[in-house]
Amino acid sequence: MVPSHDICFLLYTLGGAKYMDYKVEISALLSKLTGIESAEIHRLMEIPPQPEMGDYAFPCFTLSKQLRKSPVAIAVELASDPTLNVDYVDSVRAQGPYVNFFIDKGHLSKAVISEIILKGEQYAASDIGQGKTVIVEFSSPNIAKPFHVGHAFTTVLGHSLSRIYEKLGYNVVRVNHLGDYGTQFGKLITAYRLWGEESALEASPIDELLRIYVLFHENEKDDPELTQTARDNFRRLEAGNPEEKALWQRFRDLSLKAFAQVYNRMGVAFDSYKGESDYSDHIPSVISFLEEKDLLVDSEGARVVMLDEYKLPPCLVVKSDGTTIYASRDLAAAMYRHEHYNFHKNIYVVGLPQSLHFQQVFAVLDKAGLDYAKDCEHVGFGLVKFKNMKFSTREGNIVVLEDLLNESIAKTLEIIKTNAALRQSDMTEEEILEIANKVGIGSVIYTYLKSGRERDIVFSWEEMLDFDGDSAPYLIYTYARTRSILRKAIEQGIRSADAFDDSLSLLTTEEEFALVKLLSDLPEAIEKAASSNEPFMLSRQVSRIARAFNRFYNNSSILGGADDHLRSARLALCEAVCTAIKTGTYLLGIDVVERM
RNA sequence: GGGUCUAUAGCUCAGCAGGAUAGAGCAACAGCCUUCUAAGCUGUGGGUCGGAGGUUCGAGUCCUCCUAGGCUCACCA
Numbered sequence: 001m002v003p004s005h006d007i008c009f010l011l012y013t014l015g016g017a018k019y020m021d022y023k024v025e026i027s028a029l030l031s032k033l034t035g036i037e038s039a040e041i042h043r044l045m046e047i048p049p050q051p052e053m054g055d056y057a058f059p060c061f062t063l064s065k066q067l068r069k070s071p072v073a074i075a076v077e078l079a080s081d082p083t084l085n086v087d088y089v090d091s092v093r094a095q096g097p098y099v100n101f102f103i104d105k106g107h108l109s110k111a112v113i114s115e116i117i118l119k120g121e122q123y124a125a126s127d128i129g130q131g132k133t134v135i136v137e138f139s140s141p142n143i144a145k146p147f148h149v150g151h152a153f154t155t156v157l158g159h160s161l162s163r164i165y166e167k168l169g170y171n172v173v174r175v176n177h178l179g180d181y182g183t184q185f186g187k188l189i190t191a192y193r194l195w196g197e198e199s200a201l202e203a204s205p206i207d208e209l210l211r212i213y214v215l216f217h218e219n220e221k222d223d224p225e226l227t228q229t230a231r232d233n234f235r236r237l238e239a240g241n242p243e244e245k246a247l248w249q250r251f252r253d254l255s256l257k258a259f260a261q262v263y264n265r266m267g268v269a270f271d272s273y274k275g276e277s278d279y280s281d282h283i284p285s286v287i288s289f290l291e292e293k294d295l296l297v298d299s300e301g302a303r304v305v306m307l308d309e310y311k312l313p314p315c316l317v318v319k320s321d322g323t324t325i326y327a328s329r330d331l332a333a334a335m336y337r338h339e340h341y342n343f344h345k346n347i348y349v350v351g352l353p354q355s356l357h358f359q360q361v362f363a364v365l366d367k368a369g370l371d372y373a374k375d376c377e378h379v380g381f382g383l384v385k386f387k388n389m390k391f392s393t394r395e396g397n398i399v400v401l402e403d404l405l406n407e408s409i410a411k412t413l414e415i416i417k418t419n420a421a422l423r424q425s426d427m428t429e430e431e432i433l434e435i436a437n438k439v440g441i442g443s444v445i446y447t448y449l450k451s452g453r454e455r456d457i458v459f460s461w462e463e464m465l466d467f468d469g470d471s472a473p474y475l476i477y478t479y480a481r482t483r484s485i486l487r488k489a490i491e492q493g494i495r496s497a498d499a500f501d502d503s504l505s506l507l508t509t510e511e512e513f514a515l516v517k518l519l520s521d522l523p524e525a526i527e528k529a530a531s532s533n534e535p536f537m538l539s540r541q542v543s544r545i546a547r548a549f550n551r552f553y554n555n556s557s558i559l560g561g562a563d564d565h566l567r568s569a570r571l572a573l574c575e576a577v578c579t580a581i582k583t584g585t586y587l588l589g590i591d592v593v594e595r596m
Numbered sequence: 597g598g599g600u601c602u603a604u605a606g607c608u609c610a611g612c613a614g615g616a617u618a619g620a621g622c623a624a625c626a627g628c629c630u631u632c633u634a635a636g637c638u639g640u641g642g643g644u645c646g647g648a649g650g651u652u653c654g655a656g657u658c659c660u661c662c663u664a665g666g667c668u669c670a671c672c673a
Contacts, residue, residue, distance in 0.1 A: 049616070059615060061653065071653085096616065097653095142673075183672060276673085302671055311599085316670040326673050353667055355600075360670095382601095383667075415635065423633060439635090450621090451609050454601075456666070463608070467635055469621040470609090477635050485632050528612075540610070540620090547620085554628090554637040596635080 020111060022088065022103055026056055030099075033083055034063060051510065054093065054100035055108075055517070061097060071097035105513045106505030112520045113507070113569075114499040116576040123579055124523040129170030132344035135337055136162045136172060139268070140275070140350070142179035143255035144188055144209040147262050148398040149459060150351075150384040150391050156448040157381055158349040159268045159589045160535040167587055168530055173341055177333065178275025180252050182326065184213075186234030189247050190226060191216040205254035210393065235323055238280060252277075262401055266441060267589060274333075282332035283324050289335075290317065293368050305364045315360040330361045338372045345375050347533065352380035352454060379533045382456035399459060401444075409440030411465050412473070416596060427595065435593045439473050442590035446472035449535045449588050450543075470543050472590050478546040479581045480596045482574045485558055489571050494559060496571035503565035507573055511552035515573065518545045519580050526587065535588060542584035549577045 023045055024038075031038035041058065048057045060071035060078070067074060072094075078084070079094035090104040116123045138158020141151050162172045191212040192201075200208040220226045237244040256273070263269065287303075290296050296303045301320030307313065317328045337346055348358060358378035365373035384391060391398045413436035420427055427435075447464055448457070450471075467473040489496065497503045507516060518541070525541035528534070558570045582592050 043613090046615075047612090049619090053616075057616085061615075064653080098616065140673095179673060181673095299670085304670070313599090313669060319671040321671075323671085325671065327670090329673095350673095351667095352601080354673075356668060357673080380601095385666095412635095419633075419635075425633090455609075456602090458608090463622085466622070469635095471621090471635080473635050474621095477633080481633050481636080488632060524612095536610090537612085543620090550636055551638095553632080557632070559632050596633080 020088065022101075022108070023056055025086075025088070026058075026084075026101055029084055029086070030058060030078070033078060033081055036063075048098070048100060051514070053095060053098070055103045056101040058099040058101075059097060060099065064097075075099045105508040105516075108520070109507035109512065109516045109569075109573075110502070110504040112516050113497075113504045113572050113576050116519065116579050117499040117572060120579060121583055124526050124583055125167055125169070126523070126527070127169040128527075129165060129168045129344075132170050133341050134165045134170045134172050134345045134347065135175055135341055135343045136165070136347050136349060137175040137177045138162075138349035139263075139270075140177040140179060141255075141259060142184070143259075143275075144185075144206070144213065144251045145255075145393050146206050146210055146398060147259060147401050148391055148393075149401050149404055150398075152401045152404075152444070153381050153384055153448050153453075153457070154349045154351070155263075155266065155268060156445050156589060157379070157453060157535065159266070160445075160449060160538075160587060161347070161349065161379070161530075161533055163587045163589065164526060164530050164535065164538065167526060170344070173272065173343075174270045175272045175274065175337075176270040178252075178256075178273060178277075180248075180255075181238075181276035181280065181329065183231060183234050183323075185237060185248055185251070186230035186232070187216050187220075187226075188213060188251060189233045189237065189244055190230045192247060192251075201254070205251075206258050209251060209255075213393070231321060231323075235321065238323055248277075265402075265405060265437075266445070267591070274336075276326070276329045276333075279329045279332035279336065280324070282336060283328050286328060286332045286335065287318065290364075290368065295364070295367060305367065307360060307363045307367070310359075310363040310367075312356070312360055312363055315364050317364075327357065327361055327364075330357075331364060334361065334365060334372075334376060335370070338370070343372070343375060345377060346372070347377050347379050349379045349381070352382060354378070355380050377533070379453070381453040384457045384459055386459045404444055404464060405441055407461070408444050408465060409436050411467070412436040412440040412443065415467065419596075425595070431595075435596050438591040438593050439476055439596060442472035442476060442585070443467060445589050446475070446539065449539045451536055453534060453536070472585075473596075475542055475546050475581055475585055475590070476592050477596060478549055479578060479585075479592045480594060481553070482549065482578050482581075483594050485574055486571065486578070489559060492559065494571065495568050496575055497565075497568040498572075501568065501572070503569040504572060506563075506566050506569045509552075509556065511548070511555050512570075512573065515545070515548040515552050515577070518548050519576055522580050522584065529587075538584060539588055542581060542588070545577065545580055545584070 023042060027038045027042040027045060030041045044059060044062065046057045046059060048054055060074040063074050064071040075094035075097055078099045079092045084092045088104050088107045090102045093100045136158050139151065139155040141147055162174050165172045188209065195212050195215055197208065216226065233244055237248055290305065295305045296317065297306055299314065302316055303318040304314040304316050307315055315327050316325055319325055334346065337343055355378055362373050362376050365376065386397060386399070413432065416432050416436055420432065444464065507513070522541055525538050529538040556570070558574065559567065561567045561570065585592050
């Protein structure tokens with residue numbers, strides 16, 4: 001695992017198109033002074049916890065060992081060296097064992113805002129992924145089952161990661177690895193033949209399929225023969241028996257239709273719906289490949305690959321009844337993807353409970369000598385729980401995602417209507433509905449992406465529908481409010497500073513400078529989000545930007561200022577904030593609105 | 597029992613490859629709309645970072661042990 005800021009350093013030294021990177025520049029200066037390699041200095045440099053401590057800090061502890069002097073004395077010595085007297089540094093101060101650098105505020109403001117204005121929505125884009133393909137497997141619901149709030153996690157995560165990788169120049173292939181195969185379909189076929197109702201299936205397919213699925217499990221407890229019938233049915237399905245296949249196809253088509261609705265609402269799309277069933281044909285060649293490599297071992301009638309050298313339990317590839325299992329299908333899929341996409345990375349956005357499974361699959365690939373095993377990565381995420389229990393389709397205790405979206409939209413609608421009346425806004429009913437849709441859905445998306453993905457989420461309506469504080473509505477609201485100012489400026493004929501306007505260096509108040517710095521950190525946040533597959537690295541940054549803007553907004557009058565230059569500089573800052581929020585929320589899968 | 601992850605404010609979470617007084621949001625309390633959208637802003641209270649050792653100039657962060665909990669351990673996915 002390569003740490004991310006080394007990547008940034010590398011990018012910069014390779015001539016990235018970023019504006020001046022102060023940390024790199026200062027590292028170079030300090031390198032000249034101390035004789036320590038500049039990359040090493042860069043590694044040691046920190047961002048101080050308080051603004052009074054400057055923008056960058058160099059701790060002198062390590063130097064202290066080499067020079068046998070107190071770090072405090074070294075800091076004093078370094079800080080007073082004229083080498084550090086450069087135009088973009090306002091002052092250098094020794095504070096205890098640290099050398100603190102205060103960047104010239106105007107210099108930074110102008111550099112950052114210019115860059116954002118020039119690049120527009122290309123701000124924070126990169127080409128490090130040029131020519132490389134990343135496969136993101138996500139969502140992958142089981143067909144014939146309702147799409148519940150647990151499935152939303154992988155869907156939202158994968159969607160965001162896909163956009164993030166695209167932003168960095170990667171060619172992204174979004175794969176919905178449908179759970180459309182396996183013993184469960186033997187069960188479903190069995191259940192449908194016993195209790196299925198055609199009319200109900202027609203009217204509300206998922207509900208009917210769920211009903212008979214639950215019924216099957218209730219009856220299975222007292223009737224072991226059902227299990228056997230189900231297995232037989234799956235075997236016939238896998239063997240291509242037309243009757244079973246037709247039923248299965250029907251279940252699949254109906255389910256996909258239902259899923260498409262949810263995906264449309266969330267703005268999610270896929271490049272491939274190649275699910276488990278698609279790999280059924282590839283299995284024999286996978287088996288023979290593993291046989292060639294002499295990896296398959298018979299065990300209790302089944303065939304497994306031993307993985308002792310990886311300190312992993314054996315991976316079951318063929319069941320004792322001769323049918324395949326998910327591991328064999330995942331092996332086939334990985335091989336297929338390598339062949340067809342020659343991926344740089346093959347990412348599986350699948351729940352953490354399956355982590356052992358993926359370790360085993362990757363280990364089998366590795367043991368078979370396939371070097372792309374190292375490019376496969378399981379991006380796990382926590383469980384979505386309901387109080388003290390897991391969601392269980394069998395037991396029927398689930399919250400369907402569509403219900404959550406609807407609740408969220410309904411609540412948003414209510415708030416907008418209240419506000420619209422209060423502000424005497426002239427928004428049409430249609431416009432209000434559209435806004436409620438975007439904000440309501442964005443709000444659900446954001447709750448999944450606001451913290452580290454490995455955390456479990458305990459579902460609660462109250463928290464899911466909390467629109468105060470750190471939430472999507474907060475981000476969108478900040479955007480809408482800023483857009484409103486920009487509209488007013490145009491009405492009043494007030495010009496916003498362009499990228500080359502020196503007025504931009506007037507942005508030097510505490511609030512303005514804090515905001516500018518946060519804006520300048522957005523690209524790094526995106527890179528970190530990608531390198532750790534953690535969209536929350538990005539969501540936090542967007543949230544910080546919004547908070548800093550609101551602080552600024554409450555402290556300074558943007559349109560009301562007396563100075564024309566300052567006014568247009570502040571407007572440019574507003575533009576930059578809009579660009580950053582729009583870019584950031586887009587990468588999270590959240591739409592922004594012009595008014596709310 | 598083996599593997600693995602987690603434990604930070606009343607609640608939900610940050611804390612970026614150890615560094616300067618541990619930060620946000622929610623909740624509570626007190627303020628701020630004749631002025632750019634109050635889904636906002638400001639302030640107050642609230643923490644022996646699960647426990648015990650250790651490494652280090654320095655540990656919420658690294659190591660060991662312990663405790664509690666989650667997930668997982670082949671014929672479901």
